[in-house]
Amino acid sequence: MEVPILKQGDVLIATVQEALTDADLLHLRTALVKQVVRCRSRGVIVDVTSLDVMDSFASRTLRDIAYMIRLRGAEMVIVGIQPEVAFAMVQLGLKLEDVATALDLEEGLAHLKHKIESAV
Amino acid sequence: MDDEIRVPIHSDQDIVVARQKGRSLAAEIGFSSGDGTLIATAISELARNIVTYARAGEIRLQRIQDSARRGIQVIAHDSGPGIVDTQQALRDGFSTSGSLGLGLPGVMRLMDEFQIESEQHRGTTVTARKWKSYNHS
Amino acid sequence: MARIDNSVEDKQVKAKYAGDTQPVEPTSVLLRELVAHLRQSRTQLREEWASRITEAQLLTAMTKDEIFAEATSVYDNYVEALETGTFEALQAYARNLSERIIPRGVETHEVVGIVLLLRDVLARSLFAKYQADFTKLNRILDAYEPAANRIANTVAVGFVQERERIIREQQEAIRELSTPVLQVRERLLILPIIGVIDPQRARQLTEQLLRGIRTNRAKVVVIDITGVAAMDATVANHLVQTVEASRLLGATVIVTGLSPEIAQTIVNIGVDLGKMNTVGDLQGGIEQAERLLGYKVVPLTATS
Numbered sequence: 386m387e388v389p390i391l392k393q394g395d396v397l398i399a400t401v402q403e404a405l406t407d408a409d410l411l412h413l414r415t416a417l418v419k420q421v422v423r424c425r426s427r428g429v430i431v432d433v434t435s436l437d438v439m440d441s442f443a444s445r446t447l448r449d450i451a452y453m454i455r456l457r458g459a460e461m462v463i464v465g466i467q468p469e470v471a472f473a474m475v476q477l478g479l480k481l482e483d484v485a486t487a488l489d490l491e492e493g494l495a496h497l498k499h500k501i502e503s504a505v
Numbered sequence: 506m507d508d509e510i511r512v513p514i515h516s517d518q519d520i521v522v523a524r525q526k527g528r529s530l531a532a533e534i535g536f537s538s539g540d541g542t543l544i545a546t547a548i549s550e551l552a553r554n555i556v557t558y559a560r561a562g563e564i565r566l567q568r569i570q571d572s573a574r575r576g577i578q579v580i581a582h583d584s585g586p587g588i589v590d591t592q593q594a595l596r597d598g599f600s601t602s603g604s605l606g607l608g609l610p611g612v613m614r615l616m617d618e619f620q621i622e623s624e625q626h627r628g629t630t631v632t633a634r635k636w637k638s639y640n641h642s
Numbered sequence: 643m644a645r646i647d648n649s650v651e652d653k654q655v656k657a658k659y660a661g662d663t664q665p666v667e668p669t670s671v672l673l674r675e676l677v678a679h680l681r682q683s684r685t686q687l688r689e690e691w692a693s694r695i696t697e698a699q700l701l702t703a704m705t706k707d708e709i710f711a712e713a714t715s716v717y718d719n720y721v722e723a724l725e726t727g728t729f730e731a732l733q734a735y736a737r738n739l740s741e742r743i744i745p746r747g748v749e750t751h752e753v754v755g756i757v758l759l760l761r762d763v764l765a766r767s768l769f770a771k772y773q774a775d776f777t778k779l780n781r782i783l784d785a786y787e788p789a790a791n792r793i794a795n796t797v798a799v800g801f802v803q804e805r806e807r808i809i810r811e812q813q814e815a816i817r818e819l820s821t822p823v824l825q826v827r828e829r830l831l832i833l834p835i836i837g838v839i840d841p842q843r844a845r846q847l848t849e850q851l852l853r854g855i856r857t858n859r860a861k862v863v864v865i866d867i868t869g870v871a872a873m874d875a876t877v878a879n880h881l882v883q884t885v886e887a888s889r890l891l892g893a894t895v896i897v898t899g900l901s902p903e904i905a906q907t908i909v910n911i912g913v914d915l916g917k918m919n920t921v922g923d924l925q926g927g928i929e930q931a932e933r934l935l936g937y938k939v940v941p942l943t944a945t946s
Contacts, residue, residue: 407517440549468852477611487892
């Protein structure tokens, strides 16, 4: 299932669905990097509010995406990690180091705004 | 055995199926939503190991019960290459970034009981159980 | 020839062979007879039982009307269990009854007591009815006793299990109350932890905090552990996990009140304390939180 990516100014917002397979994640990685280049976006938000399980592959892939996007000069924030999912992640030992996280879309946009402005 | 759910694991899509079925069964047994997420995450990791290292196998989900409580049992079985050093596998975690470890210590933390049997060239069977705290309908 | 009435012939046959080896009726037939008798004598036996309950000073927490109403239900369920030989309905009834009477202060010995009294009342009525036929009485009791004992057991165990469940729920509720997550300012939560933390409480704490972060949209959390005497490695791990999980929800965590002992425990489990945001005391922690949130800290001027 393809993850929808919306453009809001110079920010891209990708909203992940519940049943996310590995293939979906890899498609997302390709699609986001392509879009960042095409739209010359300064920021990317990956909204995982609907994601019911974050496992090691999802965590690794999201970090890869953040890294690749940073190479293109953009910042990434993951928003909407559910309390239960966060708890399971830390039990499993997944920390999403080096990736910014925010509570929700609103916070994510505020974070990006701050980051983008201070990077000038 | 009644109430056993078997999910064949061949591809990444099967990982999602296995964890969704695990979550449903957990809910039926009466686990909280939070525990359901822990169980689904453990199943995801175990199924993932099958896909990554053995290419094919199965996940079996069962209801279990003892005198005072109910729970769920997850069996991840494959006939893959097997793990040479299970003791080491139980020590490797995801702590180092980019580690290709099996994440078994993590699965141990997510579940209450954990057993692994593996023989080189013969395959691996991981059995993990989680108990619901008390037995009331 | 006239048709012979089988039942009459039966009785004559039995009379003829009385004292010798008797034809043995199956338990089911005996139980049916027993149940019929108990149903017939329902009103009288129920009253007898109710008065014996009062005599024994049981169920004092309930009014006479309530006792009578429950007695009726118990009696009917009892007889039905005898009749059907199945105990699920009785089990369900026992739990239901327990759920109602436990909050009224009824205790285990009372419930066991009234069930045993009923068993006695019914047994005595059997003695009365079959006193002329000792052999028959014995057989009826053989059929009655295992079933009656199983019933007593089912009800008692049902009551005890329900009681244990309620106690556990109350303990959960107390634990929840004793780990309050306080919203002090907008976007700022404080979690003061006091006393002994076991892994279960630690886990509950984490879940409450994470839910609180989401509900209150907190950006900073101050976890104060001044009131925690000691912490083992497991609980220290939980604390570290709480900090990490909070971060995944976009919140910054400040830990205050870290004693040197607990700091050492944390270092021992391999956590780099330098990476954790720690401040000496709660007040300092709140001030830092406010700075992070962009509040200006202004001293109050005393009015004389």
